[in-house]
Each structure stands twice: as structure tokens, then as C-alpha cells.
Amino acid sequence: MAVCRGMVARLGTAAGPDVAAARGTAARRALAALLIAGLLLGVTGCTWLRRPPGFTQVRALGLDPRDPDRVYLATDGGLLVAGPGGRLEPAGAARLDLTALAIAPVEPWPLYASGRPGPGVDLPDPLGMVVSPDGGRTWTPVGLSGEVRLSHLAVSPIDPRLVYGWADPPGQLYHSEDGGATWTARTAAGVADGVAAGVIGAAMVASTATDIPGSPAGVSGTPTALPGAAAEEDNGPPAVALAPHPRARDQLLAATPGGLLWSPDRGQRWQTLLAGPVTAVAYSLQDPQVILAYHREEGLMESRNGGRTWTALGLRLPAPDGVAQIAIHPVAPAVVYLTTFRGEVLGSRDGGRTWKTVVRPGRR
Secondary structure (H helix, E strand, O other), rough: OOOOOOOOEOOOEOOOOOHHHOOHHHHHHHHHHHHOOOOEEEEEEOOOEEEOOOOOOOOEEEOOOOOOOEEEEOOEEEEEEOOOHOOOOOOOOOOEEEEEEOOOOOOOOOEEEEEEOOOOOOOOOOEEEEEEEEOOOOEEEEEEEOEEOOOOEEOOOOOOEEEEEEEEOOEEHHHHOOOOOOOOOEEEEOOOHHOOOOOOOOHOOOOOOOOOOOOOOEEEEOOOOOOOOOOOOOOOOOOOOEEEEHHHHHHHHHEOEEEEEEEEOOOOOEEEEEEEEEEEEOOOOHHHHHHHEOOOEEEEEOOOOOOOOOOOOOOOOOOOOEEEEEEEOOOOOEOOOOOEEEOOOOEEEOOOOOEEEEOOOOOO
16 A cells, blocks of 8 residues: 655654655665554555554444544454544553443543453453443443443433443343443344344234334334344354434334344334345434445445435445444534444545545454
8 A cells, every 4th residue: 555645654753755765775675564564554544553462353433522533443452542643542551352332422421342351451251331431541340241242332322321232142132221230131033044144034024004103204014023133253243233313212223134123112123224234324413314324235325314215325345344333423424434344444524425444454
């Protein structure tokens, strides 16, 4: 990958393309050696990002409500913070193998996470849900400690006490009404090979045409139990991604291998909004009629009417890659980030129309 003209590549000391040219062949060989060694991982605009030791995959991300350029990355090497100017730094000293991340919508914007502790870290294994009030410098167990490794976390934008989690394996939806201290688990009914293949049981789409009270426009039928999704491999992308409604406390979206599902009652009953394998979903907090979802066959999709109709935005990753998580900035909705199955992070400044690679994992 070329370094853009006029920009500075940073790795301890500054060295840009003009400087490298002046230093001659030796400098170019040194830079190439660093690239091969995997010490450089990606580019924000034209600025290289340095890979901290032990980081090979981005599992989840969270956007700082106070700064559209500040992104928290949950990785297998701990929590990292990407900021302006290409900086990528550990948020704290604790080495955690993180699988899920969410930011509560109230000051001091605490971070919720799940995964496993690294060597020498005095935290439960698995973590259950842990919380950090200081941007990831310290972590405290909250609930499910030593019981569950959650592969996805989501916090209600209007009630920080309402937290959702998905665990796969075993394939269960969790929700908490007290900020994660206590949880209710629902075993997703109907887990079958057909669901993993993107086939939803006939019970998902009811034959009646009765409008569901409070449902998105155009959605009809009787919501039924979530048929679930087959559990992914332990280190694979989550089988289910969740998005609580920004203004209706009890409503919830779930991206599953069988479709994008909508629930009016915190996950007790479900209705299909978008058929086919959907891997990621996000609401715009500024306008809940705007939804972004990634469809394995159609690519990145946008709805501007609450899920009634959808438009392809043009981003479609070649299989077997796909989008694992989408995050729309809560204050600046034109700013969107996503993670891929390969562990990359892409960023957009125009609501998902165009994209740049923000983080590209290195190689061990």
C-alpha cells in the first residue's frame, strides 16, 4: 500500500515518502521490512496506524458521543482507541480478549464489554458483562460473571438500564433491566441447520394481515417467537446483532441469518422486516426512521421509512467476508463505521455512500 504524498508515516519517528526518497534505498527497504513484519496495520485517509502487540482482529466497535473521530475498538488484544491523526493506542493496561462492546448513552459514557480476561488479569472467565467508567482504563464485573461470553451487546439509547446481549454459543438472547446486574435469558426456539442457511421457518411470517400496534409502517401479521440462529464458531462473527429503538423503549431489531427481525416487546415476539441473511443493523439516533443493515446477498442496505422499503448503498464485500457490526454516530449521523468478518474497520463521512479503510489488522 502506498503512503499518500505529503502525509507522514509514523512508527516511533516520523518518515514520509519525501523523506524516504531522500534517504534512498536503505530507508525504503527498512519501511518494507516493517510492513512485512505487520507493525503497520492500516490507513486513515493517508495516515498509517501502528498495531499494538497481540492485536489481530477487531471484534466490535463503539463511537464516542463527544467526538466523531474517536472510535473504541474491541479486539482480541484488548480495548484500543483510534483517534484523529492516525493514532491507535491501548485504552488501558489490561489485556482482554474482547468479543462485544457498547457505550451507555449517559455521562460519563461508561463502556460495557464482554469476552475473556488475558493472562494475569484478575477478572472472571468468561467476563460476563464488565463496565468501565473511565474509557477502558479500568474494568469492574457487573453481571453474568464467570457464566457467559457475550458476542454482542446493545444498550437502549433512552434507558441505560435496559441492556441486551447475545451469546453464541449457546445461542441465547439476554436482557437486563438494571444495567446488567441481573439478566433474563431466552433460549432461541427453533435452532436448526435451516436457520443457519438463512431459511426462516414458516411460522415467522404470519398469514394474517392484521396490523401490529406500534409496528413500523407496512409491517403486518402476528409476531411470533424468535426462531433463533445457529451458533457461530467460538471466535467467529456473532450470529445475531441487536439494535434497540432510539425512542420506543420496548422495540428491538435483530439481524439474523434468516432475516432482519423486529420485536415490539423486548424480544418476546418477532416479525420479519427484511428477508434473507442479515449480519448487522443500526438505527440512526437522530432519525429512527433511518436504518442501516448489511444483507449477505444485497450488501449494505438503507431504509428511510422504518424498514418498510430498502435501497442498496453500493457496498458489498466479497464472500466469505461480510459486515459484523454497524455503528452510526449518535450526534453526527453522517459518520458511520463498520467492522468486517476479516477484522477490518471501514469509515464513512456521508452516511454510508463512500468508505475508507480505517483499520486493517496485521499478521502475526
